[in-house]
Every structure is written in structure tokens, then in C-alpha cells.
Amino acid sequence: MNGFNSHYFFDADPARAELLKALKSEFPKKDIRVQVGDANPLIQELARGFNHNGTRGVAFLDPYGPHLDWRTVEALAATKKFEVIINFPLGMAINRLITRSGDIPDNWRRDLDKCFGTNDWKKLVYDDQPNLFGDIDRHKVDDAGSRLLGLYVDRLKGLFNHVATPSVVRNTRGIAIYYMIWAGPHGLGHKIADHILKQGEKIKAPKPNR
Numbered sequence: 001m002n003g004f005n006s007h008y009f010f011d012a013d014p015a016r017a018e019l020l021k022a023l024k025s026e027f028p029k030k031d032i033r034v035q036v037g038d039a040n041p042l043i044q045e046l047a048r049g050f051n052h053n054g055t056r057g058v059a060f061l062d063p064y065g066p067h068l069d070w071r072t073v074e075a076l077a078a079t080k081k082f083e084v085i086i087n088f089p090l091g092m093a094i095n096r097l098i099t100r101s102g103d104i105p106d107n108w109r110r111d112l113d114k115c116f117g118t119n120d121w122k123k124l125v126y127d128d129q130p131n132l133f134g135d136i137d138r139h140k141v142d143d144a145g146s147r148l149l150g151l152y153v154d155r156l157k158g159l160f161n162h163v164a165t166p167s168v169v170r171n172t173r174g175i176a177i178y179y180m181i182w183a184g185p186h187g188l189g190h191k192i193a194d195h196i197l198k199q200g201e202k203i204k205a206p207k208p209n210r
Contacts, residue, residue, distance in 0.1 A: 002203070003030075004058075006031040006032075006033065006037075007023075007030060007031065007032045007033065007067075008032070008033050008046060008053075009023075009032070009034045009035070010034075010035050010037065010039035010042045010043060011034075011039070012036070012037060012038055012039065012064075013036075013038060014036050017035070017036045019036050020034045021034045039061075039072070039074045040067075040068070040069040040071070043059065043072050043074040043075065043076065044072055045072060047072075047075035047076050047079055047082070048075065049079065050079045050081060050082070051079075055080075055081060055185060056081050056083075057081060057082045057083070058082065058083045058084075058085065059076050059082050059083070059084045059085070060084075060085045060087075061073075061084060061085065061086045061087065062087040063087070063089060063155060064089075064091075064093075065089060065093035065094075065209070066089065066093050066094045066097060066111045066112060066114075066115040067111065067115070068086065068115060069114050069115070070114060070115060070116060070117025070118075070155075071114075071117070073086075073156070073159065074159060077159035077160050077183075077185075080103070081185070082101055082184070082185075083182065083183070083184030083185070083186070083189050083193075084160075084183050084184065085180065085181070085182050085193075086180070086181045086182075086183070087169075087178050087180055088149070088178060088179045088180070088181050089167070089177065089178055090148060090149055090150060090176070090177075090178070090179055091145065091175060091176045091177040091178070092177040092178060094112065094115065094148060094165075095144060095145045095148065097111065097112060098112070098121075098125050098140060098144060098148075099140070100139070100140045101138065101140075102126055102138040102140070110152040116148075116151060116152060116155065118149060118155070120151060121148060121151060124141075124144070124147040124148065124151060125140055125144040125147060125148065126138050126139065127139050127140075127141050128140065129190070146178070149166065149179055151202075152181075153166065153181065156181065156183045157183075159183070160183040160184055160185060161184070161185050161186070161190075161204075162183065162184055162186065162187060162189065162190035163181070163182070163183045163190075164181070164182040164183070164190055164193040164194045164197050165194065165197065165198070166180060166181045166197070167179065167180045167197035167198070168180075172175050180197060182197065185189055189191075
């Protein structure tokens with residue numbers, strides 16, 4: 001099996017980037033490029049120049065928190081040549097930003113809007129009910145996590161021809177922290193990804209959000 005011709009690594013942490021640079025000496029015959037900085041603009045720039053005939057790519061997107069900009073996913077999808085594997089940090093980061101009271105700091109809201117590429121998440125995660133005093137009580141719904149996952153998967157389906165059912169990644173206490181999601185332009189890749197992801201814990205496909 002032929003390997004990849006080029007390998008690009010982007011990391012905002014200089015120390016982590018130095019560890020990645022060590023790969024160059026370990027694999028001297030490989031074209032390995034490491035850049036320090038926000039991966040979002042760097043990946044978007046790479047995607048814009050990715051127009052070689054017959055070339056294909058796989059992007060593994062592993063954000064520290066809700067910092068994967070939706071525009072980055074859009075840029076990769078627009079090439080029609082990239083498959084993406086996203087470590088979606090739903091339990092570790094995203095769901096934690098959505099407070100039970102609904103009082104969310106502005107910078108958190110901006111992060112969530114960028115992550116989903118829309119502010120539709122607001123309509124999904126809260127239930128507003130009038131109280132006896134004529135005011136509105138806002139409560140976070142119990143299934144907020146599954147609704148958010150459904151929204152993200154739905155939006156991926158709007159960009160890519162194929163999206164596999166996510167696979168849950170839990171911590172040592174059994175709490176779901178990540179969902180690994182594959183999306184791509186080709187049916188064969190979908191078949192392979194679905195088979196691999198189903199080897200982990202099986203979850204029901206997220207319901208579409210209307």
C-alpha cells in the first residue's frame with residue numbers, strides 16, 4: 001500500500017510542535033512539515049491550494065476544545081478531495097460551555113457559534129417555560145448533548161457526500177468525552193470508516209434536527 005506523499009502538522013503549542021518535528025529524523029525519506037500556530041487559518045490556506053489532479057488527502061482534526069472553526073471544515077469539504085476525521089469534544093468541552101442557567105459568557109457563545117458555523121445550537125439546548133410571576137424560566141434540556149451531536153452531524157452531511165455514524169470515546173470513569181466522526185466525498189471511504197468506527201462502542205445515529 002502506498003503511503004502519503006506529504007504530511008502536514010499544525011499545533012498552537014510550540015512544545016508539542018517540537019515533538020512532531022522529531023518525526024523528520026525518524027522518517028527522513030518522508031515529506032513532513034510542521035508549523036506552529038492556530039491550525040484553522042493554516043489548514044484553510046492549505047485547502048485553498050489543494051487542487052492537484054488525482055491527489056487525495058485525509059485530515060485528522062483534534063481540537064483542544066471547541067476551537068475547530070466550521071470554516072476550516074468547509075474549506076476541506078470544498079476541495080472534494082479530503083476525508084476528515086474529527087475528534088468532536090462534545091463532553092470534554094462543548095457541552096460544558098452551555099450552562100444550565102443559560103447565562104453564557106460572550107466569548108463562549110462566539111466559540112460555539114464558530115464551532116457549529118451557526119447559532120442554531122441555542123434553540124436546541126434550552127427549554128423556556130413561564131413561571132407563576134410572569135417571567136420565563138430557562139432550563140437546559142436533559143438530552144442537550146445528543147441534540148448538539150445531531151446538529152453537528154447534520155451540518156456535516158450538508159458539506160460531504162457521506163458521514164459515518166460517530167463512535168463514542170469515554171474516559172476511565174465511563175463518561176463520554178469525545179465522538180469520533182468521519183466524513184468524506186467517497187462511498188468506499190464511508191464503508192471502511194463505518195466498519196472501523198463500529199468496532200468501538202455502538203451508538204444510535206443522531207436524530208436529524210429540524
